[in-house]
Amino acid sequence: MTPAVYSAAMSEEPSVATPATDPYALAQEAGRAVLDRFGVGRVDAWFVLGSGWSAAAEDLGEPVGRCPLGDLPGFSAPAVRGHGGELVVLRNDRGTVIAVSTGRTHFYEGRGVAPVVHGVRTAAAAGARTLLLTNGCGGLNRAWPPGTTVLLRDHLNLTGATPLVGPTFIDMSEAYAGRLRELARSVDPGLPEGVYAQFHGPQFETPAEVQMAGRLGADLVGMSTALETIAAREAGLDVLAISLVTNLAAGVSATHLSHQEVLDAGVEAAPRLRTLLAGIAAAL
Ligand code: 8IG
Numbered sequence: 328m329t330p331a332v333y334s335a336a337m338s339e340e341p342s343v344a345t346p347a348t349d350p351y352a353l354a355q356e357a358g359r360a361v362l363d364r365f366g367v368g369r370v371d372a373w374f375v376l377g378s379g380w381s382a383a384a385e386d387l388g389e390p391v392g393r394c395p396l397g398d399l400p401g402f403s404a405p406a407v408r409g410h411g412g413e414l415v416v417l418r419n420d421r422g423t424v425i426a427v428s429t430g431r432t433h434f435y436e437g438r439g440v441a442p443v444v445h446g447v448r449t450a451a452a453a454g455a456r457t458l459l460l461t462n463g464c465g466g467l468n469r470a471w472p473p474g475t476t477v478l479l480r481d482h483l484n485l486t487g488a489t490p491l492v493g494p495t496f497i498d499m500s501e502a503y504a505g506r507l508r509e510l511a512r513s514v515d516p517g518l519p520e521g522v523y524a525q526f527h528g529p530q531f532e533t534p535a536e537v538q539m540a541g542r543l544g545a546d547l548v549g550m551s552t553a554l555e556t557i558a559a560r561e562a563g564l565d566v567l568a569i570s571l572v573t574n575l576a577a578g579v580s581a582t583h584l585s586h587q588e589v590l591d592a593g594v595e596a597a598p599r600l601r602t603l604l605a606g607i608a609a610a611l
Contacts, residue, residue, distance in 0.1 A: 358452025379593020534578025
């Protein structure tokens, strides 16, 4: 399944794929580690909480346990302030087991695509069928001020990269499951939908790049999610993705962008995000 190129690129040893460097094998190992560590037969749903969303991890169900992500095979401690770094496992009233990870590896860290999608592949290896991806992003629509939550209807992968190698022709025509978007709207009927463009980052866009993304059909710009969704579709996971607009994208408003603004928007929105996630978690 995985070409030897992977191990050749990542180790000193030439052309022999070993379990330690095959990203799929590493995810199998991590999925097994999650099940063993928390004593659950399978995880049903996996949530990834991005910028601004970390505080929403509580109250999603009866806690089963938690551990630093770095304790699990293939995960590393998060690089960015405001990006958690923990896995919380819980069970909702219906017996659904949900694993919630705070913090993610970003493509802009420069470690390649495999670490970016390791959590997604681990989720699938642990048995998950449903993946909820959340992020903080820039908004292009002035009618969606900072603090607005938006369901992803589709994405533009502008990274020039993909987690897939070889003739892996995955259908992306319904990358974000309509059924899950309906479920989210049953919790919050007012949730708008938009198209998310993933840029490489880490720099925010220039106003011209934001304008380009808008002309291509984007409503939101960010640095995550699209690559993870591609890996999720390969793994057969149904994906729900929700963005928190933390700032208007460059050039959309007169003010300049700061990471502090992003953190502040997350803090301000936290109670609403928590209610939204709790509603979704209860319905799974
Ligand atoms: I939070 O304005 C956050 N993440 N690319 N642009 C991009 N990523 C972001 C932005 C933004 N805000």
